[in-house]
Amino acid sequence: MRETNKISTIDPNEGAILKIAGGEYRIVISGKQTDGKFAVIEMSVPPGAGPNPHSHTDIEESFYVLEGEINFQSQLGNYIAKKNSFINIPLGGMIHGFKNLTNTPAKLLCTVIPAGLDSFFEELSSYLENSDTNSKNETKEKIKIISEKYGQKPYPENYFE
DSSP states (O other): OEEETTEEEOOTTOSOEEEETTEEEEEEEOTTTTTTSOEEEEEEEOTTOOOOSEEOTTOEEEEEEEESEEEEEETTEEEEEETTOEEEEOTTOOOEEEEOOSSSOEEEEEEEESSOHHHHHHHHHHHHHTOTTSOHHHHHHHHHHHHHHTTOEEOOTTTTO
């Protein structure tokens, strides 16, 4: 990243690449770089991947679909978000999640205000990369602890069924 008179420029090959929710998330600009004001995350979501339902009361989150499509779910119902679709989740903790139900990869640009999800993703990814020797119950409990630390509340995969 380069800063010129407070303008930041980030090349396509910059930013941490994290393994999250069955996909790859690239931290385009982190909260550390924006004084915690916001973060932008590029999400590459292969077929069948996506986060389980979850909520966060103190973060506004928006998604712009760059490629493919995802099935976005919330307490209000389902929405098939195709290329160039936009989804905004306001503050307040609405339960939501998404899955790529197609046979082709999807790519999303996610913005969070304030930052925080980027740090959550970094810590969760680091833990998951090093948790091969843990039992499923240990892993599940640690994910819950990390989630709570960042104001995330996870729900079961089948929550909306």
